[in-house]
Amino acid sequence: MSASPPLKKRSEPRQGRSEKTYDLILATAAELLEEVGFERLSTNMICKRAGLTPPALYRYFPNKYAVLKELGEQLMRTQNELFEGMEPRSFSKDDIEHTILDVLVATVAVTRAQTAGAWIMRSLHASPVLAEVRINSHRQAAQFLTSLIRARNETLDQDQVYAKSRLGVELGYAAIEMVFDETELDEAELLAEAANMLARTVVRILQEA
Amino acid sequence: MSASPPLKKRSEPRQGRSEKTYDLILATAAELLEEVGFERLSTNMICKRAGLTPPALYRYFPNKYAVLKELGEQLMRTQNELFEGMEPRSFSKDDIEHTILDVLVATVAVTRAQTAGAWIMRSLHASPVLAEVRINSHRQAAQFLTSLIRARNETLDQDQVYAKSRLGVELGYAAIEMVFDETELDEAELLAEAANMLARTVVRILQEA
DNA sequence: GTGAAATGATAGTCAAGACTATTGTTTTGG
């Protein structure tokens, strides 16, 4: 098992200009992630591109993993807010399916909108730091889904529903990642099919009284 | 976009001892992958642990990515052979589900049996080289699944079936990866649930005449 | 306005890691 090197921020921005520097570092890192990929990304590279110097970066981030972690968390936060903001009109299979499809499509959209969103999605598997960010986010999403389902049917076993929700979340994300990986496939069709599968699962869970 | 650095082997083993060296390099790389993770793995480290020297490694591999690629391909090959060896007794929903479950369970088993199998699975997302290996393997699996389905019902549209198969394969692998990522969840339950979802999908595809 | 805190730049250090020119040693075909 690999050690976990990362920490939190080093210094909190207090003046306007540092706020800018902080954001610039993140934006530049995202840009570079898109251009050169995860493996070639380095702090020196980020600094050079941003017109900054290493100490400026290291004032705000204890090490390079912290930069990546923050980037990942930004995206995960955006995606989860989206997910948790949506509720099905009813619990009919069709409404559930529509809602899920909406979430999937919207998630793809916000990911595209964010610089290097697609790359960040893929890099989430590329480092222990980011893997942790990803799994926490998915757990949170599964928790939310579990409570949604159990609000509808309280007799269901908490742990079992959670396990299935967790699987569902993972499969949803797998479909989303496919959109970014496999450009030959029809995006709308892919998401629709995934939404269909997931909706059926949710309905089935609800019925297992 | 990142450049792709890797190439094929440099020298084919011709004597017994070189065969050993070759295998030793791969085995050591797998071991180290398990111990230190993907990011900290280096060629020098592999050599040291294997009791070899860098030139010995570079006789057989043009660069470090080639080592990883070979490791990934070994695992993918094993998994795909397994997958393509299985055929459902019948095309009833239950038989399909059983077959899928068998494949999932067996895949987890062979992955566990291989040194660093779990790590390799996760590292498949960690580098462009390995991402390519992974996607090729999944495409091949989806092709196989497509022909299996179309052998049963030739009226189905090839591309549509392929897209859905591809999604199915991805979801199956997502479930398998979860087994290695999320140890808190019940493995058998996870795989059973995934098999159920996938079987339903296959049945639905077959019925869309 | 001025001193202190905050911010950033100069100019590096240092370690690690990918990869090799060369030389020695083992194996094998004849």
Add this chain to the structure above:
DNA sequence: CCAAAACAATAGTCTTGACTATCATTTCAC
């Protein structure tokens, strides 16, 4: 058994990249 090929080691080179000690400048509190 010997020459040539195959194999592996010696001993590096050279680049890159994470990270810092120190000094300069900007901003803010008062």
